[in-house]
Structure formats: C-alpha cells, structure tokens
Amino acid sequence: MNPAQARAARALIGITQGNLAERAGVSLSTVVDFEKERRQVAAPSITAIRQALTKAGVEFIDPNGGGPGVRLRGGD
Template sequence: MTPAQSRAARGLISITQAELAKAAGLGQSTVIDFEKERRVVSPQAIDAIRAALEAAGVEFIPENGGGAGVRLRK
C-alpha cells in the first residue's frame, strides 16, 4: 500500500487521520508521517493501516500497468 492509496482510501470512506490511527491501533503521528512520506514507518504499521481500511470497506487495486488504486468493496 502506498501513502497515496491510504489518503484516497480515507477519502472514500470519509475518515480522518485520527480516526484511522485509532482503528489501526497506532498513533496519529504514524499515520500522518506515512501519508506525507515524512519518514519510513514499519511494515507492521502499514499492515495495520491497510487492515483498518479494509475492515471499513476499502479494496486495494494492485499495480497492473494501469496504476495502483483503491475502491469500495461491493
């Protein structure tokens, strides 16, 4: 998952960085730093962010030549 995918996913489900951090069990600064690419966050933190977004109904679209993306699960 990329920082751009995280930002787009939050936009789809209308949640704040604070709400995502709480759902992922992380500090808000970790989510902010990841999305703004301020620092490298741990793979475990990225997995937690992704899991929280997926639990909220987001589906991640893999890179397949057309670009990675996100959408709402049907």
C-alpha cells in the same frame, strides 16, 4: 499499499487521520508521517493501517498496467 492509496482510501470512506489511527491501533503521527512520506514507517504499522481500511470496506487495486488504486468493496 502506498501513501497515496492510504489517503484515497480514507477519502473514500470519509474518515480523518485520527480516526484511522484509532482503528489501526497506531499513533496519529504514524498515519500522518506515512501519508506525507515524512519517514519510513514500520511494516507492522503499515499492515495495521491497511487492515483497518480493508475492514472499513476498501479494496486495494494492484498496479496492473494502470497504476495502484483503491475502491469500495461491492455489496452482494
């Protein structure tokens, strides 16, 4: 997951950076710094952010020719 995917995922599910931080169990500054690429965020924090977004219904799309992306998981 890259910072642009994190921003797009948050927008898709309509949550704030603060709400994502709570869901992921990381600090708000960690989410902000990751999304704005201010510093290198630790891998476990990125994993926690990704897991929180996935749990909320986001699917991450690999860069398979068209670049990385996100979408909402389809309901069955």
